[in-house]
Amino acid sequence: xxxxxxxxxxxxxxxxxxxxxxxxxxxxxxxxxxxxxxxxxxxxxxxxxxxxxxxxxxxxxxxxxxxxxxxxxxxxxxxxxxxxxxxxxxxxxxxxxxxxxxxxxxxxxxxxxxxxxxxxxxxxxxxxxxxxxxxxxxxxxxxxxxxxxxxxxxxxxxxxxxxxxxxxxxxxxxxxxxxxxxxxxxxxxxxxxxxxxxxxxxxxxxxxxxxxxxxxxxxxxxxxxxxxxxxxxxxxxxxxxxxxxxxxxxxxxxxxxxxxxxxxxxxxxxxxxxxxxxxxxxxxxx
Amino acid sequence: xxxxxxxxxxxxxxxxxxxxxxxxxxxxxxxxxxxxxxxxxxxxxxxxxxxxxxxxxxxxxxxxxxxxxxxxxxxxxxxxxxxxxxxxxxxxxxxxxxxxxxxxxxxxxxxxxxxxxxxxxxxxxxxxxxxxxxxxxxxxxxxxxxxxxxxxxxxxxxxxxxxxxxxxxxxxxxxxxxxxxxxxxxxxxxxxxxxxxxxxxxxxxxxxxxxxxxxxxxxxxxxxxxxxxxxxxxxxxxxxxxxxxxxxxxxxxxxxxxxxxxxxxxxxxxxxxxxxxxxxxxxxxxxxxxxxxxxxxxxxxxxxxxxxxxxxxxxxxxxxxxxxxxxxxxxxxxxxxxxxxxxxxxxxxxxxxxxxxxxxxxxxxxxxxxxxxxxxxxxxxxxxxxxxxxxxxxxxxxxxxxxxxxxxxxxxxxxxxxxxxxxxxxxxxxxxxxxxxxxxxxxxxxxxxxxxxxxxxxxxxxxxxxxxxxxxxxxxxxxxxxxxxxxxxxxxxxxxx
Numbered sequence: 015x016x017x018x019x020x021x022x023x024x025x026x027x028x029x030x031x032x033x034x035x036x037x038x039x040x041x042x043x044x045x046x047x048x049x050x051x052x053x054x055x056x057x058x059x060x061x062x063x064x065x066x067x068x069x070x071x072x073x074x075x076x077x078x079x080x081x082x083x084x085x086x087x088x089x090x091x092x093x094x095x096x097x098x099x100x101x102x103x104x105x106x107x108x109x110x111x112x113x114x115x116x117x118x119x120x121x122x123x124x125x126x127x128x129x130x131x132x133x134x135x136x137x138x139x140x141x142x143x144x145x146x147x148x149x150x151x152x153x154x155x156x157x158x159x160x161x162x163x164x165x166x167x168x169x170x171x172x173x174x175x176x177x178x179x180x181x182x183x184x185x186x187x188x189x190x191x192x193x194x195x196x197x198x199x200x201x202x203x204x205x206x207x208x209x210x211x212x213x214x215x216x217x218x219x220x221x222x223x224x225x226x227x228x229x230x231x232x233x234x235x236x237x238x239x240x241x242x243x244x245x246x247x248x249x250x251x252x253x254x255x256x257x258x259x260x261x262x263x264x265x266x267x268x269x270x271x272x273x274x275x276x277x278x279x280x281x282x283x284x285x286x287x288x289x290x291x292x293x294x295x296x297x298x299x300x
Numbered sequence: 301x302x303x304x305x306x307x308x309x310x311x312x313x314x315x316x317x318x319x320x321x322x323x324x325x326x327x328x329x330x331x332x333x334x335x336x337x338x339x340x341x342x343x344x345x346x347x348x349x350x351x352x353x354x355x356x357x358x359x360x361x362x363x364x365x366x367x368x369x370x371x372x373x374x375x376x377x378x379x380x381x382x383x384x385x386x387x388x389x390x391x392x393x394x395x396x397x398x399x400x401x402x403x404x405x406x407x408x409x410x411x412x413x414x415x416x417x418x419x420x421x422x423x424x425x426x427x428x429x430x431x432x433x434x435x436x437x438x439x440x441x442x443x444x445x446x447x448x449x450x451x452x453x454x455x456x457x458x459x460x461x462x463x464x465x466x467x468x469x470x471x472x473x474x475x476x477x478x479x480x481x482x483x484x485x486x487x488x489x490x491x492x493x494x495x496x497x498x499x500x501x502x503x504x505x506x507x508x509x510x511x512x513x514x515x516x517x518x519x520x521x522x523x524x525x526x527x528x529x530x531x532x533x534x535x536x537x538x539x540x541x542x543x544x545x546x547x548x549x550x551x552x553x554x555x556x557x558x559x560x561x562x563x564x565x566x567x568x569x570x571x572x573x574x575x576x577x578x579x580x581x582x583x584x585x586x587x588x589x590x591x592x593x594x595x596x597x598x599x600x601x602x603x604x605x606x607x608x609x610x611x612x613x614x615x616x617x618x619x620x621x622x623x624x625x626x627x628x629x630x631x632x633x634x635x636x637x638x639x640x641x642x643x644x645x646x647x648x649x650x651x652x653x654x655x656x657x658x659x660x661x662x663x664x665x666x667x668x669x670x671x672x673x674x675x676x677x678x679x680x681x682x683x684x685x686x687x688x689x690x691x692x693x694x695x696x697x698x699x700x701x702x703x704x705x706x707x708x709x710x711x712x713x714x715x716x717x718x719x720x721x722x723x724x725x726x727x728x729x730x731x732x733x734x735x736x737x738x739x740x741x742x743x744x745x746x747x748x749x750x751x752x753x754x755x756x757x758x759x760x761x762x763x764x765x766x767x768x769x770x771x772x773x774x775x776x777x778x779x780x781x782x783x784x785x786x787x788x789x790x791x792x793x794x795x796x797x
Contacts, residue, residue, distance in 0.1 A: 187391070200606075201606075267586060275608050285426065288575075
């Protein structure tokens with residue numbers, strides 16, 4: 015396509031082409047008008063009809079849900095977080111917001127057996143309905159306290175509209191490599207921090223959970239506020255991480271996605287190992 | 301026992317072979333040499349074939365490397381990617397990185413060749429390491445083979461550098477991070493370091509556009525030519541000196557027992573080539589290695605957890621992690637920390653390895669010629685030192701994976717580092733002592749180190765009583781290794797030899 019431009023430019027200068035231009039002038043003008051019209055419509059269309067993007071999921075404010083959440087909270091959370099989430103042996107939850115509650119409970123990190131242990135991904139203890147109720151309860155407390163934290167990011171909806179806000183994989187890739195790969199590994203397999211903190215793999219994280227973690231910053235991970243990553247950029251990262259976790263492994267079986275160490279292990283054990291066995295079979299003893 | 305038909309067939313075969321040799325002789329006048337060469341005897345022990353595994357890996361590396369070079373571009377010009385891999389779409393990258401991405405996704409057989417090349421390199425170094433251990437533990441480096449030991453160690457050294465330069469060519473995040481470490485190590489050399497690094501890279505890190513070009517020339521021409529030349533010399537010396545062999549029935553310092561080059565050994569060796577190709581291309585096609593598209597193009601601001609070198613450089617990376625944070629400053633000059641684990645340690649290691657044949661002579665006061673090999677148990681001290689060195693290398697290699705081990709075992713990083721720091725001293729000592737005692741025990745019992753002992757050596761003591769050495773034998777039958785008589789005879793023959 016790019017070669018078409020210079021060749022037609024060259025054509026303008028030739029008299030024969032000029033003649034052809036005269037003959038083709040009418041149809042070309044028609045096509046030009048059509049394209050311009052289409053462009054205007056295409057530009058105007060979505061701008062009027064496109065739904066506004068909601069970056070967060072609304073949290074239930076129904077008294078029944080809040081009441082149910084209160085019961086669950088008192089049974090399972092208040093021992094450490096205190097009655098009314100004011101904090102005890104574990105931090106207060108009066109300013110954490112729905113994203114934090116949803117993240118910790120939906121990934122099975124909470125309830126935690128020992129307040130000193132690092133919360134790790136686990137099978138969720140509560141059902142999705144119960145999680146929503148706990149979120150509703152803590153959200154109600156936060157709102158009443160006047161410090162509502164970040165809401166649950168609405169990742170899937172933003173991308174399904176395929177609007178201009180829909181992030182590209184490339185954008186997510188760049189943001190991920192710049193902000194996340196230092197700890198989570200470029201392939202999202204996780205790693206190790208000092209003081210015994212394990213950096214989790216991102217393989218099982220949903221897009222929502224990734225976005226929540228970015229905004230919340232589950233310790234020891236720092237939180238990335240809107241000043242560091244816009245909502246759209248958070249979506250881009252979440253989208254890329256989801257893609258990364260479900261990517262087709264080009265070139266065959268990805269061995270743990272941990273880079274050269276497992277590769278060396280496979281090369282020595284399976285590569286050289288098989289060849290040693292073969293040498294033994296071909297060769298003799300003594 | 302052969303039938304008339306078989307005899308006539310073999311006569312025909314000899315005739316045909318003679319005709320072929322005549323053809324060569326008429327043109328090149330070399331059939332005499334070829335005839336004796338084809339009859340050359342090679343010993344048959346399986347462990348002698350591992351050096352060949354390395355050689356065939358090198359052949360495959362050349363073949364796949366030539367294919368890769370057809371598509372690789374050693375240019376650090378910045379381009380915008382608009383290829384088939386969506387997550388990199390529209391990103392700025394060097395032409396070198398783009399060419400490897402295109403090679404991986406858009407060139408027929410490109411990814412297979414690239415992965416096979418990388419697997420072959422990893423197996424190449426593993427085979428060299430095994431081969432070197434075999435030569436070390438059996439004393440095959442002793443007079444008159446010191447020269448070939450020197451050539452072999454040089455081959456190992458150049459192969460490591462060759463591997464690292466190849467790791468650095470794609471210009472992805474791993475390449476750049478690895479080069480960053482090496483740049484700092486080069487800078488840490490006292491007095492000349494900063495000057496050397498500046499000149500090799502053509503500027504401060506990441507260097508000028510000439511650097512990638514230089515790396516390409518080094519990886520593509522300099523090191524492969526050196527490897528090919530030294531490998532030729534290695535084989536020529538082997539050919540001239542003839543291969544060593546273990547002691548055994550009918551084997552002496554002066555003779556050589558085994559298969560002729562043609563046809564037996566050549567066919568065995570060709571089979572090995574096929575198997576090496578099978579493993580290398582099998583892994584290349586089935587198991588992913590170095591997915592550079594995941595790491596992204598190198599940018600100085602980026603880094604990734606789990607950034608490790610390929611396994612054969614792992615011990616140096618581990619040494620960097622284990623080394624205490626010492627810095628020395630005197631006469632207004634500082635010796636930077638990376639110098640000790642990055643330059644001094646490998647310097648000492650390779651000096652000791654190069655000098656080992658002469659150290660060995662002094663340790664064992666043995667200056668004579670040897671064509672028969674030691675068994676590892678015959679020289680417990682050498683075996684113990686070798687095992688200790690291996691454990692040291694395993695310890696430092698593990699140290700390069702502390703983040704992954706910590707993640708897998710959920711053990712604190714600092715604890716692992718501390719364990720491996722002590723381990724680099726304690727491990728070799730324990731390993732050496734265990735190896736020494738095992739050697740002594742094996743000498744006494746004459747048992748096989750791996751297989752369960754069958755029977756044992758029956759000795760008669762001064763009082764006329766009979767004892768069986770190797771007490772754990774479990775009867776005589778049922779395990780397919782023959783009766784006790786054979787073992788006794790074999791062991792006696794061994795000692796006589």
